[in-house]
Amino acid sequence: MILLLHGNATSAWAWQDIMTDLASTHRVLALALPGYGDTSPLDDIHPSVLTDFVAAFLDKIDVQEVIVVGHSLGGLLAAHFTLTYPGRVRRLVMADSAGLGRAVNPGVIGAALTPKPVAELVISALLLPGGGLISVLASAVQLRQPWRVPLHFWRHHLRLSRSRTFLETSYQAVRLGTGPAGQRARYSCRGRLCDIRVPTLIIWGLSDEIYPVWQAVAALRRLPRGQLTIIPGAGHVSIADCHEEFMDALGPFVRDELKSL
Template sequence: MRTTESRGPIVTKAGSFLHSLQVQGTQVVFYDRGSGPALVLIHGMFGDYLDWEPVLEPLARKHRVIALDLPGFGDSEKPHREYTGEFFVAALHELLQALGLERATLVGNSFGGILAVLYTLSHAQSVERLVLVSSGGLRTFGGKEKQLAVERLSEENLLALTPAVHRQMFASIFAKSGPAQERYFAKQDAKLARADYPAYARTLVSSIRLVLSTCLLERLGEVRCPTLLLWGDRDIVFPVEQARQALERLPQGELEVLPGGGHALQIDCPDEFVAALERFLERPAH
């Protein structure tokens, strides 16, 4: 067990790379493995640290990899509260401070990309580089779109989900099928049977409101660190055209498109994902 003076103990799960720590009054679970420059992986909506499972070990060969279950997600605590961008940013900052990380590269997928940009805008001095993987927050949603999303993903509807409907919901994030995708579906199905699923549903409703109300496109000019936009050419959730619009606004941005990749590149094409990320990290900052 490692300890910090101000935030209580960092509790380590025996025989694993999993730890937990209280931040913003919430017990947060995180994966911490490897040494070297720090990579902080931030999962997307409906996700947890296991969304990164296919790339955790390869990335940890050269880096210290930290992948958290955001507050309200995965095995982290799920308090009944409004999950705002400010709350997530504060929780992430407190976690990184507790781990002694003065600077790190943030890697955010989808909803996690929104949080990574918000964190960078608030704590630019703490971000070495930024990687946005099929990121949200790069478009506005019209009134009818918002209304439809709120209705479809209401707490009532989320609580009534069946495994079959669940699988149909998530099918669009993948461009391929195989064992990795099946493991993802099984993991999502298991969440429906958890005792904390009602609390998780509340988290989702609150977080969905955050996504629908957040467009960061016009603030990307404030992001001064080197930034990689990593997209799949078959992403139908946030099509690659959104990345091209973002690229025009980033002072130090670059775009890499992975052929055959969908919305969850780290699952669809993990080898290509790791290679693209390593190329970006090995290039000198300019």
Template sequence: MRSEEFQYGGAKLRYEVSGRGEPVVLIHGLSGSAHWWRHNVPALAAEYRVYALDLAGYGHARRQRTLGVQENAELIAHWMEALDLRGAAVVGHSMGGQIAVRVAALKSGRVDALVLACASGLLAGNPVRVALKLPRATLTGRPAFLPRILADSVRAGLPNLWRSAVSLLGDSVAELLPALDIRTLVIWGRRDALVPVELGRKLAAAIPGAEYRELPRAGHVVMVDAPREFNAAVLDFLRRPGAGAAPENRV
């Protein structure tokens, strides 16, 4: 694994690269970092070239002002163009899933598949009220992961967390979904207390041909709460040519 850095328009994107093969891009959510994928990278990197991002203002790309959802998508699109990534699968968690939808909607022709994990693209509400759900969301997840959540939140800083929350809650991807012509897997933790499963089902139903999966023992950080099931579902989806070409719902 090696770490790299990309700068564009004054914004910095850090990323870790592992494995060989077709590109898989991992985008973390609000308060996250590339480290949130540590249970998933080894399994994915055994078959693919994996790029785990630190968004501007987060992880190793901290000490800068975070970007909004659309600005993050544009930065990632420029990064993919600079690296000439083609046929990529973009995997996004929570806010990262919302960003991933916008990356795909830019129609660059570089994204071949989407995996949306507990994506926030249809979440709405007051930032304070949504924040009040965080304690319950934490309790429904893996307790051992709480120190990482707290550490990454502190590293990002309250101003960046607030700006990201305001941006994602003020940005709906609903109008983009019917026009997505990219094979898509929507995967959710059934115990998600932050972005309810109803929104996951609604998200999948709005994307033509999307496949929907629920993991019964997982909460919001689905790839950490149930890594084996998550990795198996994602790899199964990515290995199948034309995955998502026909509607399929599995619970």
């Protein structure tokens, strides 16, 4: 089974096209994390809490082992899950992942440092008629080639942007993971990458404007069984920006696992 973990300010629907491609060879599940999409929020969204949430979900559906694939925040959670429950992961994929260094786009730092009352006013404004379009445009700037993204991607995002819970959870995640100096070191998995013993694939957009591509290169050096694919035409959301190129990297990696069964 392949388990897909989405990033911040998105939800399980972001994997829709990836799921279709992977379903020809694997059972695939895309999990909507608490507070995103149609799931209820948690009081605490610390990575360790979300990691345990993922484990509890797998227990609930009686799945013991997975190939775990995560994008952005989901990449950080996928790594934490692998480190916390090493016996449950057969392979790991981290795409444009958080948690691999301190550097992050200054705009993310600015959002994290926004006082909560101000953020609440912004969220209320985004919930007014037409506010969802601003959220969609904010997502579009993370894409290198937004014209290549299917229309359903934008429809799903517009629907989610009308949810106060979704917007508040997204803001909470930014505040939790980012400080004045960038990504918070206490949530980083960079120092423990050497403990990940399963085959690991890093996929990164060359033009990622959220997390610089050199973080992927540095992470590769720490992984005992790591591989790296850099996609020249992709920004931060490589799963949507360059779907075919993303699958050219992901598809063979997950199919290789079948050969070892």
